[in-house]
Amino acid sequence: MPPVYVAYRTSLSEGTEVFHGNLGERWRRGDPQVVEAMTTWAGYAAEGRECLLRRDYQRLGELIDANFDLRARIYRIDPGNLEMVHAARKAGASANFAGSGGAIVGDLHRRRYVPPGSPIT
Secondary structure (H helix, E strand, C coil): CCCEEEEECHHHCCCHHHHHCCHHHHHHCCCHHHHHHHHHHHHHHHHHHHHHHHCCHHHHHHHHHHHHHHHHHHCCCCHHHHHHHHHHHHCCCCCEECCCCCEEEEECCCCCCCCCCCCCC
16 A cells, blocks of 8 residues: 555534535436546546556556546535645645545655645645
């Protein structure tokens, strides 16, 4: 496994039912944007598994970022959550939600390391 991190802000957590809102209904209606996103995420998961097996951590980080970017196109993302993702990416890490918001996870493989508590420049 590559070096990974989890970052969170307790002020941003919300229940999955809040974040996912009407996604299930959109899926049942056949919303093309949601159906395409689900298909794409399934592909990311399969490719991510292969990346882990091959130890292709650079591509894995790209998939982690792509996963969040796709999520941001079909969901309303809280500005505080976006701030965490942007800060991680500015520091050179990949970033995606670790759940429905309030926490992010990503990898640090071949990326600039910023020690905990250090300002991001």
